[in-house]
Amino acid sequence: MKRTTKKAVSILAASALLALTLAGCGNDTTTTDTASDTTEDTSASTLSGAVATNGSTSMEEVMGVLTEQFTNDNPDVSVTYDPTGSGTGIEAAANGTADIGLSSRALTEEETASGLVGTEVALDGIAVIVNADSPVADLSVEQIAQIFTGEITDWSEVGGDAGEIACIGREANSGTRDGFESITDTKDACVLSQELNSTGAVIQAVASSPNAIGYASLSAVEGQEGIKAITVGGVACTEETVKDGTYEIQRPFVFVTKEGTELSEAAQAFFDFATSADASELISGAGAVPVA
Known part of the structure; x- marks a missing residue:
């Protein structure tokens, strides 16, 4: 009886030792895999x-x-x-x-x-902008061309309050100016009150002058105070009208x-x-x- 008990204890001890050995092997494998994964992650190339x-x-x-x-x-x-x-x-x-x-x-x-x-x-649509207080809401491409070339000089000629029109434009190497003048067929013919070297400067000038008109990128005009973008030939300058081509002044x-x-x-x-x-x-x- 005592011998049987001693034998059972020996078997249990051996089983426990075997389980510990297997567990140790499993842990070694997990550690190796993790280390391998870490090495793999840190070796990935980073753009710089x-x-x-x-x-x-x-x-x-x-x-x-x-x-x-x-x-x-x-x-x-x-x-x-x-x-x-x-x-x-x-x-x-x-x-x-x-x-x-x-x-x-x-x-x-x-x-x-x-x-x-x-x-x-x-x-990008080139928005034609006037002062926010201007009653003028729409102009045709032809009227815009006549205004910028000096053929039309007073707002009363296009439905606005009497007052001399001040045309605000961009400098000679501006892509916005090139696009505007190409589309309105006014290249090298514009008569400008101010010739400015940035989109922001044009917007600020129009916002500060009740009789001003200018042009600026649609992306720069949205949300600006003191100005409004008029419709051109009845079409507003929006992403949709630029994409479908119905807004004429775009580049x-x-x-x-x-x-x-x-x-x-x-x-x-x-x-x-x-x-x-x-x-x-x-x-x-x-x-x-x-x-x-």
Whole structure:
């Protein structure tokens, strides 16, 4: 009887030792797997570097949302935006001082012949704006052209209160000006009271002058106080009317690169993101019309 008990104890002890040994092996395997997983995660490549963009002031809202999202997703990448105007941005892409030039007009045949490549990121309506207190609510493209060329000089001629019209426009190398003048057929013929070098300056000038009229990007006009965007030929400047083409005064937002010049990994990643369908909602939220 005593022998049987001693034998049972021995069997139980051996079983317990075997269980501990197996458990130890299991723990070793788990530790090895975890370590392997950790090594695998930390060895994953992380995008880093700097991306320099330069150009159109009208693209400020769009560039703001694209840059914010991209750098949130890629915290080791910095994206700079220098709002110098479309002409300067195109030149920066040509001479390599920017990774990506920004233009609020399509490239000319001469520019593409020189090796520059334009990629549309979005479409933008050029809103015609007047002071918020102006009674004028609608003008035709023809009337707008007549006003900016000096053929119509008083608001009473187009249904407003008597008063000399003050035309506010952009500087010579502005993509917004180029788009506006091309569409209204007023190139090199505008008579301006003020010629300003940014979208914000035009909006401020119109807001501070009861008799002013100007033009600015749809994406920059929305939510601004002191001004109102008039309808053109009865059509409001909205994302929908720009997309379907019923609003006549519109132009593209363009990324400009140089053919044969390879972008850095970070710059290429930003370019790919900005021109993809993933960026569409962001572009729309910034007041422009996505094309992807």
